[in-house]
Amino acid sequence: MQTTTTLEYALLGLLRQKAQSGYDLRKTFATTAMRHYSDSPGSIYPALRRLEARGWIADRGEASTEPRDPRKRRIFALTEAGLKALVAWIGEPVTRDEVVLREAALMLRFAYMDGNVPRSVACRFLADFEREKAAYVAELRAQFEEMRSKFPLHTGVLAFQSGIEQMEAQLSWARSARARLAESVS
Amino acid sequence: MQTTTTLEYALLGLLRQKAQSGYDLRKTFATTAMRHYSDSPGSIYPALRRLEARGWIADRGEASTEPRDPRKRRIFALTEAGLKALVAWIGEPVTRDEVVLREAALMLRFAYMDGNVPRSVACRFLADFEREKAAYVAELRAQFEEMRSKFPLHTGVLAFQSGIEQMEAQLSWARSARARLAESVS
DNA sequence: GTGCACATGTAATGTGTTACATGATTAT
DNA sequence: ATAATCATGTAACACATTACATGTGCAC
Numbered sequence: 001m002q003t004t005t006t007l008e009y010a011l012l013g014l015l016r017q018k019a020q021s022g023y024d025l026r027k028t029f030a031t032t033a034m035r036h037y038s039d040s041p042g043s044i045y046p047a048l049r050r051l052e053a054r055g056w057i058a059d060r061g062e063a064s065t066e067p068r069d070p071r072k073r074r075i076f077a078l079t080e081a082g083l084k085a086l087v088a089w090i091g092e093p094v095t096r097d098e099v100v101l102r103e104a105a106l107m108l109r110f111a112y113m114d115g116n117v118p119r120s121v122a123c124r125f126l127a128d129f130e131r132e133k134a135a136y137v138a139e140l141r142a143q144f145e146e147m148r149s150k151f152p153l154h155t156g157v158l159a160f161q162s163g164i165e166q167m168e169a170q171l172s173w174a175r176s177a178r179a180r181l182a183e184s185v186s
Numbered sequence: 187m188q189t190t191t192t193l194e195y196a197l198l199g200l201l202r203q204k205a206q207s208g209y210d211l212r213k214t215f216a217t218t219a220m221r222h223y224s225d226s227p228g229s230i231y232p233a234l235r236r237l238e239a240r241g242w243i244a245d246r247g248e249a250s251t252e253p254r255d256p257r258k259r260r261i262f263a264l265t266e267a268g269l270k271a272l273v274a275w276i277g278e279p280v281t282r283d284e285v286v287l288r289e290a291a292l293m294l295r296f297a298y299m300d301g302n303v304p305r306s307v308a309c310r311f312l313a314d315f316e317r318e319k320a321a322y323v324a325e326l327r328a329q330f331e332e333m334r335s336k337f338p339l340h341t342g343v344l345a346f347q348s349g350i351e352q353m354e355a356q357l358s359w360a361r362s363a364r365a366r367l368a369e370s371v372s
Numbered sequence: 373g374t375g376c377a378c379a380t381g382t383a384a385t386g387t388g389t390t391a392c393a394t395g396a397t398t399a400t
Numbered sequence: 401a402t403a404a405t406c407a408t409g410t411a412a413c414a415c416a417t418t419a420c421a422t423g424t425g426c427a428c
Contacts, residue, residue: 005415023379033326033346035286043416045381072424073379100221111345114337122341140219151300153370155308159297160219162359169355173348184339191387209407229388231409258396259407 004089006105008047010037012078012086013112015057019077022048036104048076056082087116094128100136119185126178130171137167190275192291194233196223198264198272199298201243205263208234222290234262242268273302280314286322305371312364316357323353 014025022044029039038044051057057076078086090109098106106129113122144164147157200211208230215225224230237243243262264272276295284292292315299308330350333343 002414007416021379022381026379033329033349038416040417041379041381042383042418046415107345107348111342113341143219153366155299156297158359158363158367159293162293162356162363163219165355165359166352169351170348173344173351177344177348180339181344188386193388207407208409212407224388226389227407227409228390228411232387 004085005047006102006108007037007043008051009086009089009105009112010034010108011044011047011051012056012082013108015076015078016083016086016112016116019060019075021073021075023073051082052076054081055079056085086112090117091121094125094132096132096136099129099132119181123178123181123185126174126181130174130178133167133171133174137164137171140164140167190271191233192288192294193223193229194237195272195275195291195298196220196294197230197233197237198242198268199294201262201264202269202272202298202302205246205261207259207261209259237268238262240267241265242271272298276303277307280311280318282318282322285315285318305367309364309367309371312360312367316360316364319353319357319360323350323357326350326353 010029011025014020014028022041025048026039026041026044028034029037029044048057052059056079058079060075060077090112092109094106110122110125110129113125140160141164144157144160147154147160151157196215197211200206200214208227211234212225212227212230214220215223215230234243238245242265244265246261246263276298278295280292296308296311296315299311326346327350330343330346333340333346337343
């Protein structure tokens with residue numbers, strides 16, 4: 001059992017919303033806020049074939065017996081196994097490691113929660129996120145204050161400050177989002 | 187002439203601050219806010235050898251004639267060519283592409299400005315950064331408002347909001363940092 | 373009928389990851 | 401003595417990037 005890349009989960013999540021072709025997926029990556037993921041054919045198509053090989057997605061035209069023309073549009077859809085894998089990934093616990101190093105994957109998981117897991121899971125996710133993030137920010141802030149006292153206008157210190165302020169923005173987003181979600185649950 | 191990775195520039199910048207060994211550099215990546223960069227030997231040592239091959243860094247012990255024991259501590263220092271390459275990279279114009287897709291590289295360049303380029307360059311950098319970032323956020327915000335009006339509590343929309351709020355935090359950081367730097371210039 | 377967007381794919385290349393290997397030095 | 405840390409390195413592997421290749425369908 002090999003590991004699954006964030007790109008692969010990104011594709012799974014999009015296919016969960018709607019069965020579509022590799023080209024459609026590329027367009028989404030190229031034109032929406034998911035720009036972060038590469039829209040190059042050299043990344044998308046091989047990733048789709050890996051998912052197909054694992055049985056997580058399937059080509060709808062597969063049923064037909066005649067040899068498939070590789071130049072024809074192929075529409076992919078999530079299989080049951082694929083949905084199971086996606087939901088399992090979404091529900092994984094929030095670790096410090098992810099908060100520190102794999103931010104993008106965390107946000108993607110949260111973005112894909114709607115329609116796949118109950119809202120209470122999203123609330124729980126945010127609570128864990130807040131806890132881990134707050135702990136990490138506190139650590140960084142200690143380092144930062146020490147640096148700032150020595151070199152108040154050093155660009156390195158300013159860059160550091162930017163990172164911290166971004167994390168604090170995330171923290172306050174998480175708190176407000178959780179409050180709003182919690183309201184809608186009750 | 188091949189491209190230079192962000193990791194390679196990160197190493198150059200650290201060596202600019204202080205001549206040191208690969209192990210020292212790994213420690214920095216492992217323990218400071220530069221965690222983002224891998225501290226694995228499989229990334230650092232090959233990167234150092236690439237930089238050495240390009241003549242951007244040099245082993246201080248190179249002068250000695252006897253065959254070098256590969257298990258001995260090697261202290262690397264920036265060469266003049268390396269400093270030139272670093273300064274050229276730092277001074278590159280801020281492009282929309284970098285703002286949208288290569289955030290980390292941008293912040294690294296800014297962090298390394300102190301001591302390598304005049305403060306006026308840092309101010310200019312921030313001004314360009316603000317312009318490109320503001321334009322991009324405005325685009326995203328248009329998409330976002332449309333989504334929000336349809337699905338106010340969708341986790342995908344909330345995740346999108348988090349991204350926008352982070353960018354806005356960066357924007358206000360840039361404005362405040364620029365004001366402070368501008369004061370110190372005059 | 374020429375050009376463009378659609379649509380899928382392959383090949384070469386380079387880099388990061390993981391795991392392993394080696395030996396020196398320091399602390400207990 | 402022995403364990404941990406210092407210190408550098410290699411090898412296998414997978415993935416993303418870039419560039420290229422191929423062909424369809426539509427608009428003008």
